Amino acid sequence: MVEVGSKHIVKVEGYNHEGKGISHINDFVVFIPEVIVGEIVEIEITKVNKNYGYGEVLEILSVSDLRVIPVCEIYKKCGGCDLQHMDYKEQINFKENKIKDALIRIGGVKDFKIDKFYRMSIPYEYRNKVQVPFGCDEEFVVSGFYESKTHKIIDMNYCHIQFKEGNEIINKTKEYIKKANVLPYDEVIHYKEGKDYGLFRHLLIRKGYNTNEIMIVVVLTFDDGKFLDGYVKFLLENFKNIKTIILNVNNKVTNVILGDYERVLYGDGYIRDKINDFVFRIQSRSFFQVNTKQAEKLYSAAIDMGELKYGDTLLDAYCGIGTIGICASRRVKSVYGIEEVSQSIVDANNNKTINNIKNIEFIHGKVEDTIDDLIDSGVNITVAILDPPRKGVKESVLKKLREIRCKKIVYVSCDVATLGRDTKILTSLGYKVLKVRGVDMFCQTHHVETIVYFKL
Ligand SMILES: C[S@@+](CC[C@H](N)C(=O)[O-])C[C@H]1O[C@@H](n2cnc3c(N)ncnc32)[C@H](O)[C@@H]1O
DSSP states (O other), X not given: OOOTTOEEEEEOOEEOTTSOEEEEETTEEEEESSOOTTOEEEEEEEEEOSSEEEEEEEXXXXXXXXXXXXXXXXXXXXXXXXXXXXXXXXXXXXXXXXXXHIIIIITOOOOOOBOOOBOOSSOSSOBSEEEEEEEEETTEXXXXXXXXTXXXXXXXXXXXXXXXXXXXXHHHHHHHHHHTTOOBOOHHHHHHHSSOOOSEEEEXXXXXXXXXXXXXXXXXXXXXXXXXXXXXXXXXXXXXXXXXXXXXXXXXXXXXXXXXXXXXXXXXXXXXXXETTEEEEEOTTOOOOSBHXXXXXXXXXXXXXXXXXXXXXXXXXXXXXXXXXXXXXXXXXXXXXXXXXXXXXXXHHHHHHHTTOOSEEEEESOHHHHHHHHHHTXXXXXXXXXXXXXXXXXXXXXXXXXXXXXXXXXXXXXXXXXXXXXXXXHHXXXXXXXXXXXXXXXXXXXXXXXXXXXXX
């Protein structure tokens, strides 16, 4: 019986899907954060469930060559990155094995080749979107990320995976609101007392990596015009690439960052970025891949995998602001994009106009609710690119594509578990896995993007 508080010496045998080390104490499985396969470590058991538990490293008795010193000073506390202790080669190795494992174990696929992983040459400063909460620690204004699985804000001076100006805007804002005597938001007081819970809640900052345009969304608990006049002036004086500033008001007790009310304080309410020669307009709520450089590679790879031909009709399902469909539009006869967020559809139609694309149509709605009507209207989908959120694709959509004998499906996934599940469905419907490729969109974290090409 393994007990909480007991100490053990174990060897790290593998990784789980979150990059935590897996070891055994007899038949009992232990998950250990921040270790590398092959290391021998002394651990203390911190949590015990029926057949498995968690341990924390007390001492590394045999250190792997693949261990590196994390660049971030708050790495151990912050819940953002979880692989910074691994050499980048090992991060990629872990991600590649995670893809293989999901396709074999969950998807039931036996033979497949994995193409060369698309890694980053510099796996830092890649995030084009930053969202940070503001709060108070004693008399200090703090801002950063929540400690893993808590609501405690870990104060952060520099986040190495986000863009430089993002860090500067956050730090200068902390100084500004302290000087201006503005109270940051306090969710506990809000929940318990319902009044005097502060003003400044969140900053959401986005940058067009290929245009240098910056958007700042200031999330306050109410529309405080006097504060905003001074703050906007301060931002514009200090940061020359700001293209738009938006006020968002969120006055609810909620984990959701953005509230319903928005007011544009400066600029047009959007920024633009470029991917593979196309320009995209991005608003505060639009989905845009967080790693622009890798998104360029992801889209090119997905489009190439689909063996697009001029006679093809492409379905860009879960199309966001139309990025994949627009990038593919010159290679096919026509494209239909489906997306459930209405603001993204507005952006997608604008992007169609800006890029002078004539052969694409965007449909607002859930893929599972609209695909039948699209097909019934006479559209003959010959190739589909599916880029769903983490929860994957509804089985009815996969069955519909089979029913209409759509020969080529490119599945772009940010969650290997649902990719595995949907792979099993597609192969049971007769599709074969022809190609697989991993793309490192989320360096220093355990997340991975995968593209799988299925053919009937
Ligand atoms: C992973 S993103 C991909 C967006 C786009 N392909 C891109 O690369 O920017 C998934 C998108 O699916 C949308 N979405 C989620 N569930 C949906 C559904 N059931 N039907 C249509 N769109 C959905 C989300 O709003 C989001 O824009």
